[in-house]
Amino acid sequence: MSIHSETIQMDIYQSGDEAAKLLPISFEEWENRAKKILAAAPFGYVYGAAGAGNTHRANVDAFQKYRLRPRVCCDVSKLDLSISIFGTKFPVPFLLAPIGVNTILHSDGELAPAKAAAKLGVPYILSNVSSVPMEQVAETMQDGVRWFQMYPPKDHDLTKSFLKRAEASGFTAIVVTVDSTLLGWRETDLRNAYLPFLTGQGMGNYFTDPVFCSKLKEAPDKNVKEAALKALEEGNNTCFTWKELDFIREHTRLPVLIKGITHPDDAILALEHGVDGIIVSNHGGRQLDGAVATLDSLPSICEAIQGKIPIILDSGIRRGADILKAIALGASAVLIGRPYAYALAVAGETGVEEVIRHLVAETELQLAISGRSSIQEVDQSLIIKVK
Ligand SMILES: Cc1cc2nc3c(=O)[nH]c(=O)nc-3n(C[C@H](O)[C@H](O)[C@H](O)COP(=O)(O)O)c2cc1C
Ligand SMILES: O=C(O)C(=O)c1ccccc1
Secondary structure (H helix, E strand, O other): OOOOHHHHHHHHHHOOOHHHHHOOOOHHHHHHHHHHHOOHHHHHHHHOOOOOOHHHHHHHHHHHHEEEOOOOOOOOOOOEOOEEEOOEEEOOOEEEOOOOOHHHOOOOOOHHHHHHHHHHOOOEEEOOOOOOOHHHHHHHHOOOOEEEEEOOOOOHHHHHHHHHHHHHOOOOOEEEEOOOOOOOOOHHHHHOOOOHHHHOOOOOOOOOOHHHHHOOOOOOOOOHHHHHHHHHHHHOOOOOOHHHHHHHHHOOOOOEEEEEEOOHHHHHHHHHOOOOEEEEOOHHHOOOOOOOOHHHHHHHHHHHHOOOOOEEEOOOOOOHHHHHHHHHOOOOEEEEOHHHHHHHHHHHHHHHHHHHHHHHHHHHHHHHHOOOOEHHHOOHHHEEEOO
């Protein structure tokens, strides 16, 4: 990656350019700006969490239980943020999380984060419920690394079709999200009576799928509501068990990651069922309220997995310090969620690019000021638990 902290930081300091000053720097500023720009319902869809929002708060608060304890007088003149997953080297220790239905945030939909990620060499995980079909996202990303996230459909033919399309369009891993076979109790969205899928948004992959369309009475453009309800029904796969995961495992040659694990026993089961990676996630607190923070569940999962497969963490990552703390506790990488969603709403592709660039710069500076020169040197000795 050709972006480095010094250049990014000095560019910002030195720019007398008004345009640069117009875009936010902090997470809170992006969030506030998104709130001003968006209508209440789409903003609430991103901001909202399940129930009282306790899981969401716990995710963020968990990072404050740990402090970085820097070493000094270390040679940090050469810095390396790169990591390696499934034998592929990535320039930075984060990926963009799958976030669906991006047209509620920006008219470019998923094409904007996809392009920003590809431009900066950051892998992009495309949501199953993207507004733009996966083939179009693939085309816009060219050689950019992309993974496809799937809400496992009830219909095995549809599952096979999604897998086949993802493979054919150059996605290099499948992320199976297992924490959302039912939609959580989301009070903000209920208050706004807002579920964007019902009007056909976020249906890019379903409405272009030959298997899905073959099972509808009328084409999606003739009866959007019927088609959308059918897609949601496919996702409400409450019969999903490890057996269904085996089915997915058997029907793709790509690495399979399971997203939504917070219990070490599930991590072990996932490993036994042949997954290649685990994403410790509680969906940003959007599913189960009152649940354990992902950072709090990470150590037990790392202990259970014993380094056999990569463990990625999301939910609550806002800044460089959070990234380093997750890695110090055993994560191989993290996913960035809401920060880029707000940036997308504020400034489209440019906004997402800015968020990525700032996170790279901050993480690199944090690493150096901690006295470490590479992500490989980040381990438990970097942090202490303070409460
Ligand atoms: C608006 C929104 C839509 C999301 N859509 C998906 C999705 O389609 N698939 C998925 O696996 N996770 C989805 N997630 C969860 C994210 O992948 C990620 O787990 C979460 O955003 C992490 O929490 P954080 O944003 O608070 O850091 C969504 C999250 C948000 C905020
Ligand atoms: O909004 C979400 O968090 C999300 O990922 C989702 C989308 C559709 C059905 C279930 C969850």
